Amino acid sequence: MxxxxxxxxxxxxxxQEMTHVVTRLFALxxxxxxxxxxxxxxxxxxSNLNLAVTETSQCNSNRR
Structure with missing residues (x-):
């Protein structure tokens, strides 16, 4: 693929399935x-997951 x-x-x-995908990857x-x-x-x-979470959190904070 x-x-x-x-x-x-x-x-x-x-x-809802996206949450499952992230959870599954995390567990693996x-x-x-x-x-x-x-x-x-x-x-x-x-490291990449942490960066993505940090960037997303910052983006969401800037929108508020």
Whole structure:
């Protein structure tokens, strides 16, 4: 599946399903870190997730 296909699939999900997708990804990478605290891929995922949450929070604060 290409990134374009994944993007299309994400765009067609209801909002409740998006929460499930994020929760599932979080749990998968959290499990990887439990097995190997130095897992570069998992650490990169959480770094990117933290950045996305921070940027989104700042954007939402600026709109208020």
């Amino acid at each position: 290409s990134t374009s296909d994944i993007w299309d699939a994400l765009g067609s999900l209801p909002e 990478y959290e499990a990887r870190l439990r097995q190997n605290p130095g897992d570069a891929e998992a650490l990169h995922f959480f």
